[in-house]
Amino acid sequence: MIPMTAKAPSRDATSLIPLPTNIARITTITGAALTILSTFLAWTWTTAFPGNLTVTGYPGGLQNITLTGGILTLLHALTAYRPRGLRWLTPAGTTAPTLLLTLGTLATTWYTLAAITTQLGGLAHLEPGAYLAALATLLTLTGALALPADRPYDDRGGTKPPTPWNRFRHTLTTGRPPRPKELPTWADILIIAAAYATGLYAFTYGIDTEYGELFVGYLILTCFTIAALGRAGLTTRLSHLTAKHRNIALAAAFIAAACFPLTQTNDTYTNLAASILIFATVALGLNVVVGLAGLLDLGYVAFLGVGAYAAALVSGSPESALGVHFPFWAAVLTGIGASLVFGVLIGAPTLRLRGDYLAIVTLGFGEIFRITMLNLNGTTGPDVTNGSMGIPNIPDLEILGFKFGETHDILGVPIGRFGNYYLLMLLATAVVVLVFRRAAESRIGRAWVAIREDETAATAMGINAFRLKLLAFALGAALAGLAGTVQAHVITTTTPDSYQFAGTVPPNSAFLLAAVILGGMGTISGPVIGAALLYLIPNKMEFMQDYQLLLFGLALVLLMRFRPEGMVADRRKQLEFHETDQLDVPERGLPDGAVGVTKAEA
Incomplete structure (x- = not known):
């Protein structure tokens, strides 16, 4: 991440839309604020669409998903100004998590509007709040794409030509988060407890979704949010804390899971x-x-x-x-x-x-x-x-x-x-x-x-x-x-x-093997997360039952292409499937007359 006192890289090399940095940040913040405002307006005039999106002044259904995405986007966009209370949100950079949250909010909002239009039969069923939400998310995306990347783009080696796709991928990368300041043990324990409590709330909300459209919106925003937290460096810091206090982390995870039945009023979702x-x-x-x-x-x-x-x-x-x-x-x-x-x-x-x-x-x-x-x-x-x-x-x-x-x-x-x-x-x-x-x-x-x-x-x-x-x-x-x-x-x-070996309802051997591979082989949390997703998604997306195996295969191909080590990977798999900077030696750190070996030369 570029220090605030350093000279910012040129816009042509670090952003996809040529806007001044201050204007890009103001645009992103304004778009996120308008997105939040749009959720308090009616998106449709009929209650035929589940979730009751007809109420003004009170968000409901999928509007709550957009509201959450807008709030998270706004908070991460504000971290670019480094306010004291929000610095901990983005230890590894601000642009990548902001852009990912913007994409998640836009995808959720536009999916909702498309579902309303498709199910109810036309754009006439949309209210002004829906149009405001669509325009606000586009405005937020425009500002996020114009933000300077967390690291300057360098194509002098010739390995990555400055195409729009390469620049976009580079924008989504971040540097390593700085070494966090050592906190007292009680503070570490509080952070771990808060993280697992948040995870329990997110899981409970997802499993309690009453209809497929709401679950799809929840799943879209959750995936982008997890990716944003990873790019921001928060998951890295949390993994360091859980590794430092492993027994406490396992106990906290067990306690959080044991509290799940206390959040339910009937056995429908406990089953x-x-x-x-x-x-x-x-x-x-x-x-x-x-x-x-x-x-x-x-x-x-x-x-x-x-x-x-x-x-x-x-x-x-x-x-x-x-x-x-x-x-x-x-x-x-x-x-x-x-x-x-x-x-x-x-x-x-x-x-x-x-x-x-x-x-x-x-x-x-x-x-x-x-x-x-x-x-x-x-x-x-x-x-x-x-x-x-x-x-x-x-x-x-x-x-x-x-x-x-x-x-x-x-x-x-x-x-x-x-x-x-x-x-x-x-x-x-x-x-x-x-x-x-x-x-x-x-x-x-x-x-x-x-x-x-x-x-x-x-x-x-x-x-x-x-x-x-x-x-x-x-x-x-x-x-x-x-x-x-x-x-x-x-x-x-x-x-x-x-x-059976394969079928539409798990557990079967094919889904079990997929849970291990997609979740992350050799880890503890990987297969648990993979199994939860592969069991939960078919139960919640019954309206897509005829395309279940097709969607499963598509997700498998995409994950093997972009994250072959699985959603949760150990260090060995990360080194096996991805390039690292282990051979990069800065020349200023070498003795006089020594020559560093770069990754390209290796």
Whole structure:
């Protein structure tokens, strides 16, 4: 970032629209203020569009999304003047986050106006407030594009010609944030707590959206806001704090997640949150196999099914062929043990294969499990699983007198059945996170990473690759069995069709693998975020059900193009997929007569 006392770079080299810097900033601030004002005016005259955008003086529905974007844009635009109270918002630069927030607000606003026009049948349904919002967001974008970049554009090396696209990409880059001033421990803890509280509020708002249009607007602005916070350097500072106080950060994340049922008035969305936790836990188990050990498993959802069926058979269901009723701890051990045994039985003969061959074998195992569960129906095989009917009527849990099927009051807030199972699944997720973290930081975890990077080299260094790959396979299967045990009691039934390789409803092997890859292989938060998005988006965007797989594929292509390391990536993946400045040596920092090596020369 250029200091305020330094000479600003020329407009032609740093901005896309030739305007003086002060005029550009004033234009951006004015446009953001008008955008905020427009949300207090009516955007349409009819209540046929969801959200009631007909009220003047009180924003509603998608207007709240635009209002939030306008406020964030205004705050970041004001940081260019470096006011004392807002300096912490943009430690790495002001232009990039302002431009990203402007784009997010514009995209949300214009999506809303397009949805109103399309659903209601014409521009005649728009009120003056809608036109003001459209013009105000365009004015804000014009000013943001004219802002000088946080770093001067230099094309003298010839590697990046000064095309509009290259200049636009350069505008969205920032320098490294300055080293923050050391704060007292209590201040660090407060910042971490505030960050997780904000995340809880944002997640709660997203999961509580009542219609698809509102969720789409929320998703658009959230994506641009996260990108803006990253460009501003805030996420880097927060990651430093969480790394410095890792145990406190994990405890804060657990407490924030545990508070979610307290924000709900019914079980409609708590059920969705519990399913997300199940999906995320299974994704973390798959992350051991794929993210740490580098084993491509396309039939991993079968281990979830093994744990679910094992628990269903011993949990007292009237339709169970065994006719036994184990306590919960015994049912959990049964599900984990069954999945662990199947993981060893499948892994022992197949883990000597590599790459595509291993993927094909695991895909076959997943299909064999599903077909076997179908055939154990008493006609084509022994009567164990009731075939396609599955094992229904799995009774609710009761642990130490606490009945999960009944409503309980916690801090004066009624917690229903799915809220109880959500808290139970949260404990299971915490156990899986602890196991994953300990395994990744151990000697075995480092050996898994070595096998993932180069199995031949790891074997040459004395690592028993087969034994360690089998251990990863067994551990991943056991974690999936743990999640399957809880899932069987949450949905009260298990059927073979719930455990397929691909389908429109997760969890299935394809979506689990996508959650790990898109979220970030080898990390803890990456698969959790990826699983939450891949489960939440199909449930909220039912109006786009026919194009779900198409949109999923498009998002996959775009993310692999612009962020192949995943949404949350570790340092190793960032160095692997992106250029770094490690070889750049400033000449003024060299001894007399020494010559620096630039990235282009390297």
